[in-house]
Structures are given as C-alpha cells and as structure tokens.
Amino acid sequence: MxxxxxxxxxxxxxxxxxxxxxxxxxxxxxxxxxxxxxxxxxxxxxxxxxxxxxxxxxxxxxxxxxxxxxxxxxxxxxxxxxxxxxxxxxxxxxxxxxxxxxxxxxxxxxxxxxxxxxxxxxxxxxxxxxxxxxxxTHNSGGARETVSCFTSRKVCCLEVQVDEKKRKLSRKDISLTVKGSYEETQDLTLASDPIIRSSCPTKFHYVKYKQPALDVVLPKKKPYYSFHTCSYNTKADSPNVALNSLPIGEKVTIAEDKKFDLSVKAEDCSEDLDVRLGFDLSTEEQDFLCKRRKYVAAALKKVLQLEEDLQDDEIPVVAIMTTGGGMRSLTTTYGSLLGLEKLNVIDCATYLTGLSGTTWAMANLYRDADWSQKDLDGKINEARKHVTKSKMGSFSTERMKYYNKQLCQRKQEGHKTSFIDLWGLIVEYLLHDGKDSHKLSDQRQAVNQGQNPLPIYVAINVKDNYSTLDFKEWVEFTPYEVGLMKYGAFIRSEDFGSEFFMGRLMKRLPESRICYLEGMWSSLFSLNLLYIWNLSHTSEDFWHKWTRDRVNDIEEESVLPMRPHEQKTQLFTPAGPLSRALRTAITDRISVAQYHSFLKGLQLHNDYLENDKFCRWKDTVLDTSPNQLTETADYLSLVDTGFFINTSCPPLLRPERKVDVILHLNYSAGSQILPLDQSSKYYAEQGIPFPKVVLSEEERKSLKECYLFEDAETAGTPILLFFPLVNDTYQSYKAPGVMRCSSEMEEGKVDLTSRFSPYSTYSVTYKEKDYDQLVKLTEYNILNNKHLILQALRTAVERKRRHKK
Missing domain, CATH: 2.60.40.150 (C2 domain)
Structure with a gap:
C-alpha cells in the first residue's frame, strides 16, 4: 500500500x-x-x-x-x-x-x-x-503467512450427541457452534431426558467448502475432562472439531468425562432440492394451461361467433391485470369482473393478476372453487356488507386480544412478525365476519380443473438503505408456487415462509393464513421519506448525490484479457457519517413484511450477468455486486408493488407465459395514465416487448374509457386494452346505448377526482350508495367497450393463425 x-x-x-x-x-x-x-x-x-x-x-x-x-x-x-x-x-x-x-x-x-x-x-x-x-505484498520477496481453505461443496449433516454415564446431573449447558451452518449456534442441556436426546440428537447442516469446524464450549465449573489427542481437537478445554476430517457415517467421541461423553457423526445430505431452479413454468401450471384451454376455446368460439373450433395453437393467452388502491380497487375489481362476466370474457382469460387492494377481492373470489361459473352478484353483495360496515370494532378490546393471541402464535411457529402482520389481521376484520383460515395453497381447488383463470399475486423484494428505484425484485405468488422471477427460483406455495438452506427445506413452518399475505401485498405502512419525496419529484438525483454508495469502476494496472462474463473492478469509498445518517433517515421504512429467504446459501453462476433471463429483470444498483444480492440475505423484505409502480403486469411478461392480450384495469388515484407511462418506460429500458403508449396531450387531459394499443411489428408484444378509471359517457348513459332521464342524472355523478371524493385510497368504509355507484360505473365502462375487447380478441386469434402458417 x-x-x-x-x-x-x-x-x-x-x-x-x-x-x-x-x-x-x-x-x-x-x-x-x-x-x-x-x-x-x-x-x-x-x-x-x-x-x-x-x-x-x-x-x-x-x-x-x-x-x-x-x-x-x-x-x-x-x-x-x-x-x-x-x-x-x-x-x-x-x-x-x-x-x-x-x-x-x-x-x-x-x-x-x-x-x-x-x-x-x-x-x-x-x-x-x-x-x-x-x-x-509490495514486492516479490519476504516471508508469507498462509491461511488454507481446502474444502468440498457438498451439504452434510452433523449429529452431536451426549451419552450420560450417570443419571443424576446438575443442569448444565454445552454451547455448540458451526459457523456458516444453517443452525449456527445451539445449546445442549445435560439435564434433559437422555432417552429423548439419544433419539433426537442435535444437528447442524453445513457445506464442506467453507472449511467448517464445530466449536464446543463446555460448562465452566467442571471436573477433569479427558479429550482424544487426535486431529479432531485443537484445544483441550474447549474442543474444536475440523468437520472435513470426520469419517462419513462413523460415530466419533470428541470429549470424555466421568459423567458423560460427547460424540459426533457426519452424514451426507440428500441431493434432492426443495427449491425449483428454472425459468420454465411449473409442471402444475403447465397442466393447468392444458385444462384451461378447453374453457377458453369454447368461450372464444361463442364470443367471436366462430364457425369452427379453435385448435390448441390458435388459442390466444388472455390476461386480466388489475392495479391497487385499497377499498377502491377491491370495489372496482368486482365491477369490472361483473362486466367481463356478462360479456363471457372471463372464460376467455387464462390469468388474473393483482396487487394491493385487488388481492383482497381475488382472495375472496378464489375461496369459491367455481366462482367464475356463477353469478357474481352474490359476491358483490357480500363485499358490500363488509365495505359499508363500521370499522370501529377493529380496535375493540376483544379484537386487540385476538390480534395479540394470533401474533404470539405466529411468532411461536417461527415466523418473524411485524406491524404488517397486525395490518393483515385488521384486513381480515375489514373483509370477514370471523377468523379466516384460508391459505394460498387452498386456491388450487379453484384451478385444479382449469375452471377459473390462474390467480397471480405480485409483491416486490426490497433492501434496507435503498429506495425502490434503486433496488426491487419482482416476486410472484400463485396457488402452486412462490418465486423470484429474476433468479428463476421457486418453492411450493405452502412452503413460503419456511426455512431453507442450500436449496433444501430445513424447517417447515405452518403455512401463513392468507390474511397475512393480504397485509403484505397491501402494505401501506412500508413507505419512507424518499417515497413521499418521489410523489412530487420525478428524480432521485438530489438524494443520490448525497446518500448513494460511492462505487466506481477502476482501471487495474495489469494487462488482463476482458471476457464478457467478467465484472469490472470496482472501488467502494464509504460515505461520511452525516451522509450515512441522512440515507438511513430517508430510506428507513416504517414496517416491512419479512419472510425466511429460500435463496439462503445459494450462489450466483459465474456467467449470471450474461444470462438473458436474469438480464430481463436486471434493474437494481446491486446487480453487479453478487456478494450483496438476495441469496446472501436471511430474509426477504416484501412490500406492496405500488411503492415502485402500481402494476401487476410483470409476471404476465415472462416469455414462458406467452400472453397475447392484456386487459389493463387501472384503479389508481390521481393520474390514470401515470402508472402506464411508468410501466412502458420501465419495460422499454429492460428490453421487454410492450406496446408503445401514444396519446396526445389533449387526450391525456380528457381520457376515454378504453384504449387499444398494439405493436404488430415486434414479436412477442401483447395487445393492450387500457381501461382508466374515468367517468365519461356514464354521466349521460346508464347502460350502453341507454340514455339517462333527468331523474337519473344524479346517479351518473360519480366523484373520482375531487378532494371530497369518497374513494380515497385510505378510506376503508363506503356508504352503500357510493359502493353501488362505483361497481356500476366500472361494469358500464367494460360493457360500453365491448367492440374494442372483441377487436383485441379477434386480432389475437388472427395472429396465432398467421403464425401457424
């Protein structure tokens, strides 16, 4: 130096x-x-x-x-x-x-x-x-100190057992540590039942390549202990066992005493993985698609009045995509789906995606295994009862006791609790009469025959000290799997929240009730000061100047050939204390839902930055810093997607899903075109095929009920039907083509934009009149644009037929 x-x-x-x-x-x-x-x-x-x-x-x-x-x-x-x-x-x-x-x-x-x-x-x-x-070193001479790390990468299991020689022992603990293992540190109590302990030895799961060692701290007040003078031990008073030197499958005594012996045994772990590594759709989803095609084919034939049945390769994949907005988005989701049901378009759809408040409606619908085959009026009336009821009971003494009991139980099960879990329990009260035991995996019953569109719920994974513009990773939830799209890593939905290590399920925790997921999907309380700043500013340049890590590419004074997969050498210079304090203050989130990461212990491939699948979603400042990416974290930190963009579209743009038509149902507050503009800009930057949104300034000031965007020139680009939440012709028409009479004009005055609008994102209670008006408005906007929906479906079928040729 x-x-x-x-x-x-x-x-x-x-x-x-x-x-x-x-x-x-x-x-x-x-x-x-x-x-x-x-x-x-x-x-x-x-x-x-x-x-x-x-x-x-x-x-x-x-x-x-x-x-x-x-x-x-x-x-x-x-x-x-x-x-x-x-x-x-x-x-x-x-x-x-x-x-x-x-x-x-x-x-x-x-x-x-x-x-x-x-x-x-x-x-x-x-x-x-x-x-x-x-x-x-500064020169080529001089003595050198050596540290060796020669190990294998196989995952092994170490069993540690105490064999007692006397039945009466005072209560004493032995501390056991294997650094880098899944368990890390465990205490073994000598006074516990020796019969139970011999049948359930203390276990550590470790990887050989990190040169693991078992550190043993024996009771302080102890009689004379004798230890084997073999290669396993480095200290006489506190054994240190080099695990790679242990013979596989053999029991080895590492400490002896008049009252007990301490022994270990190493075993190889199963090579079967519980994390699915791959970007293809799961087997279950592929099976669903086969079953769903018969519903979609029959519905399209009916809706488009086709003379012949559609062949499998002529059936377009249609998706209904919703956006968030609390009770407003729950209500409008019901209204839009009611309109689509009357047009028989729900049966034409293969996917239904949501975030934030729309997940509340979706979770309610998928409790019924045949919801799309039934009249939605019953669901809408049930939702009206809960949307319009008083919410004061959510803070009653009895309810607070219930919350405390449920959170204590959740913590005892092994989940990491936060205020988001409390919010989930409040959501449960807002939408139900009692405890809701429904789970995400239960929704498989609603898609096991392909009878309903496959629901996909969306969240983003964030990181401390970073804004969502700097770091976010898309996470999708289906009844089959939960996965991080960028990494191509998925687990079964019932295992989400359980503890994983090196792709193996280590500790299965009870599956979370869906109210906890609804709280996470709609986590309004994960905002920070930087998000509030971004509501009124389009750039984070000011904050980046003073708070972002100072990481720069540097030139090495050595002639080395540069290959595509190699990363440039970077220099990190730590910020000063004032900058660090400011960064912490503006990026700190009030509360984040944390779940055990199923990527823990996995590593990135040497060519990961050249992988097309990874690059599709490579959009964070840490993507070129593999030591800081998600697979090194113990927990996923999940928040509402709306803290980045109010959209649930990304899972539909996975090329494996081959989506042909997207019905974009926008339920945002404020600007109706902003989320679509943000999405279009984001997809363009990522190189993801998406139709260009071309609207004049005049059109943006006075939006219509529906727009059709398409790009026939770019392969893989879906047709987009955009439905902003507007009150346009509904003011004069109570149904498509049916004018309002003078006495009905008041019903057409649905206030969506003024400061006195009853549909604020933070409003959890509506009057019955307001609820009914919003349902009718969104139903009307769908029905009134039947011609554009049919045009999009017909175009998609024609494209599929041309592609065959």
Whole structure:
C-alpha cells in the first residue's frame, strides 16, 4: 500500500463464496508505505461468481477503525496457472494504490456435479476446483503467512450427541457452534431426558467448502475432562472439531468425562432440492394451461361467433391485470369482473393478476372453487356488507386480544412478525365476519380443473438503505408456487415462509393464513421519506448525490484479457457519517413484511450477468455486486408493488407465459395514465416487448374509457386494452346505448377526482350508495367497450393463425 499518510493499516479479505470468515493481515504501525507480505489461500469453484473484497483500514485503539476503501475484484479475471500482480488505485490524484499478487492453480480431484439454471448454482459433490493464492505484498520477496481453505461443496449433516454415564446431573449447558451452518449456534442441556436426546440428537447442516469446524464450549465449573489427542481437537478445554476430517457415517467421541461423553457423526445430505431452479413454468401450471384451454376455446368460439373450433395453437393467452388502491380497487375489481362476466370474457382469460387492494377481492373470489361459473352478484353483495360496515370494532378490546393471541402464535411457529402482520389481521376484520383460515395453497381447488383463470399475486423484494428505484425484485405468488422471477427460483406455495438452506427445506413452518399475505401485498405502512419525496419529484438525483454508495469502476494496472462474463473492478469509498445518517433517515421504512429467504446459501453462476433471463429483470444498483444480492440475505423484505409502480403486469411478461392480450384495469388515484407511462418506460429500458403508449396531450387531459394499443411489428408484444378509471359517457348513459332521464342524472355523478371524493385510497368504509355507484360505473365502462375487447380478441386469434402458417 503506497501513498497513505502515517497510519496503522491492515487489509481485510472477504470471499463469501469460499469461506464464512473475513480474514485480515497484521497491522503495520505508523507507516505510510506498509508492506504485509502475507499469502492467503481460497479453494474456489470456477462456475461460481467469486468476487473478492479487499478492504483497507486504519486501526484505532479509541474509536472505530477508519475504513479507507474496499476493492471488489472478480477472480475470473485471473488466468489459470499464471502469477499476476495487480495495482488498485484508490485515488489517482493522491497516488494511493494497493498492490496484490494473485495466482490461480488447478486442484485435481473427482469431477463435480452442479445444478444451475444459469443464474443460481447448487453444488453436490467434491470437485475438480481451483486454488486461489492472494498475496498482499509490495514486492516479490519476504516471508508469507498462509491461511488454507481446502474444502468440498457438498451439504452434510452433523449429529452431536451426549451419552450420560450417570443419571443424576446438575443442569448444565454445552454451547455448540458451526459457523456458516444453517443452525449456527445451539445449546445442549445435560439435564434433559437422555432417552429423548439419544433419539433426537442435535444437528447442524453445513457445506464442506467453507472449511467448517464445530466449536464446543463446555460448562465452566467442571471436573477433569479427558479429550482424544487426535486431529479432531485443537484445544483441550474447549474442543474444536475440523468437520472435513470426520469419517462419513462413523460415530466419533470428541470429549470424555466421568459423567458423560460427547460424540459426533457426519452424514451426507440428500441431493434432492426443495427449491425449483428454472425459468420454465411449473409442471402444475403447465397442466393447468392444458385444462384451461378447453374453457377458453369454447368461450372464444361463442364470443367471436366462430364457425369452427379453435385448435390448441390458435388459442390466444388472455390476461386480466388489475392495479391497487385499497377499498377502491377491491370495489372496482368486482365491477369490472361483473362486466367481463356478462360479456363471457372471463372464460376467455387464462390469468388474473393483482396487487394491493385487488388481492383482497381475488382472495375472496378464489375461496369459491367455481366462482367464475356463477353469478357474481352474490359476491358483490357480500363485499358490500363488509365495505359499508363500521370499522370501529377493529380496535375493540376483544379484537386487540385476538390480534395479540394470533401474533404470539405466529411468532411461536417461527415466523418473524411485524406491524404488517397486525395490518393483515385488521384486513381480515375489514373483509370477514370471523377468523379466516384460508391459505394460498387452498386456491388450487379453484384451478385444479382449469375452471377459473390462474390467480397471480405480485409483491416486490426490497433492501434496507435503498429506495425502490434503486433496488426491487419482482416476486410472484400463485396457488402452486412462490418465486423470484429474476433468479428463476421457486418453492411450493405452502412452503413460503419456511426455512431453507442450500436449496433444501430445513424447517417447515405452518403455512401463513392468507390474511397475512393480504397485509403484505397491501402494505401501506412500508413507505419512507424518499417515497413521499418521489410523489412530487420525478428524480432521485438530489438524494443520490448525497446518500448513494460511492462505487466506481477502476482501471487495474495489469494487462488482463476482458471476457464478457467478467465484472469490472470496482472501488467502494464509504460515505461520511452525516451522509450515512441522512440515507438511513430517508430510506428507513416504517414496517416491512419479512419472510425466511429460500435463496439462503445459494450462489450466483459465474456467467449470471450474461444470462438473458436474469438480464430481463436486471434493474437494481446491486446487480453487479453478487456478494450483496438476495441469496446472501436471511430474509426477504416484501412490500406492496405500488411503492415502485402500481402494476401487476410483470409476471404476465415472462416469455414462458406467452400472453397475447392484456386487459389493463387501472384503479389508481390521481393520474390514470401515470402508472402506464411508468410501466412502458420501465419495460422499454429492460428490453421487454410492450406496446408503445401514444396519446396526445389533449387526450391525456380528457381520457376515454378504453384504449387499444398494439405493436404488430415486434414479436412477442401483447395487445393492450387500457381501461382508466374515468367517468365519461356514464354521466349521460346508464347502460350502453341507454340514455339517462333527468331523474337519473344524479346517479351518473360519480366523484373520482375531487378532494371530497369518497374513494380515497385510505378510506376503508363506503356508504352503500357510493359502493353501488362505483361497481356500476366500472361494469358500464367494460360493457360500453365491448367492440374494442372483441377487436383485441379477434386480432389475437388472427395472429396465432398467421403464425401457424
């Protein structure tokens, strides 16, 4: 390290894909040109994206050590078998640079079996991998300190058991730790029932490649213990067991005492995964599509008055897409679906998507296995009862006791609770008479014969200290699966919230009742100051200038060939305390729904940034920082999609779903065209086929009830029918083609936009008149544009037929 003022410098090395430990050099005291001459070894898998973080610090005995900078270096840059000296400049003006020597060597061994979808990687068995030598040095001479990390990537299970020699033991605990394991630390109590303990030993699940060790802390007040003087132990008073040296399947005693023996046994874990890695649709959804086609084909033949039956490859995929808005969107969803039902268009649809308040309506509908085959008037009347009832009872003493009991039970089950869960219980009261035991997986009964469109609920995964413009990841929920679209990782819906490690289900938690999901899908309380700022500003440039991480690409003074999958070397310079405090204040969310991440322990493929599926949704500032992406987090932090864009469309734009027509039902407050403009801009930036929205300024000022947008030139672009929430011809017509008489004109005055409108997003109670008017308005807007709906469906069928030829 050269060019630093007199400091007590040391360097940290962090390669999370190879080790759980952040290691560091010795500290060079009072030196502006420190030389460490230390070498560190990592065993790496070349198909994993390995980014080494080299941090430079100034040691301080009184205050926290000063963090000068960190270099993010992609190990894939190092040619195999060569010694490369790199110079990382932190500040060209001050001529500060860190000199590091790298050498990459092949290590012979059995071939490795990996499972990957091109983005995420799971490794199964010992492999032919590489050894990375990292030398923090200023010159080529000098002695070097070595740290070895030679391990396999297979997932193993360690069983730890106490065999008691005497029945009467005082209550004492043994602390067991395996760093980097799923369990991390567990306490074993000697006074527990030995019969139960022998049948249920303490278990740790770990991966071999991180050189795991079992650290044992024995009771402080103890008689004489004797330990085996073998390679398993490093300390006589506190055993440290190198797990990779244990023979698989054999029981080994690591500590002996007059009263008990402590033994361990390592076993290989099953290679079966509980996380589905792949971008294709699930088997269950593909089976649903086959069954749904017969309903869609029959409905299209009837609606379009076709003479012949449609062949399978002539049937377009139609989707109904709703947007959020609290009780307003719940009410309008019922009205729109009522209009579509009267046109027989619901049976033409394959998918129905929603977010925020529209998920409340969807969840209610899918309690009934045959809802779309029945008259919706009953559902609408039931919803009216709850929308118009007094909500004061939601805060009664009896209800608060119920909330507390339910949250305590949820916490005991292993879920991480927050205010969002309380909001979910309040939603349950707002929409139901009593406890609602319905779960997302129960909705399979409503689609098992293809009798209804497949529901898709949408949320986004966010990260602390980042706005949704900087970091968000689309998450979709169906009765079959929950998945992160960008990573191509999915789990069964009943396993959502359970604990996973390396793609395996470790601890199954009871499936959340759907009211908790409804609370998360409509989490109004996840806002922050930056979101409020963005409501009146179109740019975050001001905040980025003062609060965003200072990460810049840097040039290395070494001639290395640049390959497409390699990342540029980046320099991170920490912000000052004032900037950090400001960033925390403006990005901190009031409350976020957190669920155990099913990506925990998985790793990114070396070529993940070149994967087309990943790039489709690559839109965050951390996408080129693999060590900080979601697979390294313990929890998913999920919020309402409306905190980014008020849309539930992204799951429909997965190319695997091949959606041909989208009925975009907009229920936003304020500007009706803004969410569509935001969506169009976003899809264009992502390179996702989507029709261009072309409207004149005059049209934007006075929107009509429906617009049809299409792009016949770009393959894969769906036809879009956009229904803004407006009160246009409904003021003069009570039904399509039926004028209002003078006494009926008052019913056509539905106030959607004024400050006195009863349909505020934050209003949870409507008058019966207001509820009925909103249902009738949205029903009318659908019926009055039957011609455009039929035009879109007919065009989609014609496209499919032309494509056959």
């Amino acid at each position: 050269r060019g630093v003022s007199q400091s007590d410098c040391y360097v940290t090395l962090w390669l999370p894909t190879a080790s759980t430990e952040k290691i560091q050099t010795k500290t060079i005291k009072n030196c502006k040109d420190p030389v460490w001459n230390e070498t560190f070894y990592y065993r790496i898998q070349s198909q994993v994206k390995n980014v080494l973080e080299l941090g430079v610090y100034d040691e301080d005995d009184v205050t926290q050590d000063d963090h000068f900078f960190t270099v993010y270096f992609d190990v894939a840059k190092i040619p195999l078998g060569e010694r490369v000296l790199m110079y990382f400049k932190s500040d060209p003006k001050r001529e500060e640079e860190l000199e590091v020597e790298f050498r990459l060597e092949n290590i012979s061994g059995p071939s490795e079996t990996i499972m990957t979808n091109g983005v995420l990687v799971v490794t199964f068995v010992f492999c032919d991998v590489s050894c990375l030598h990292v030398s923090s």
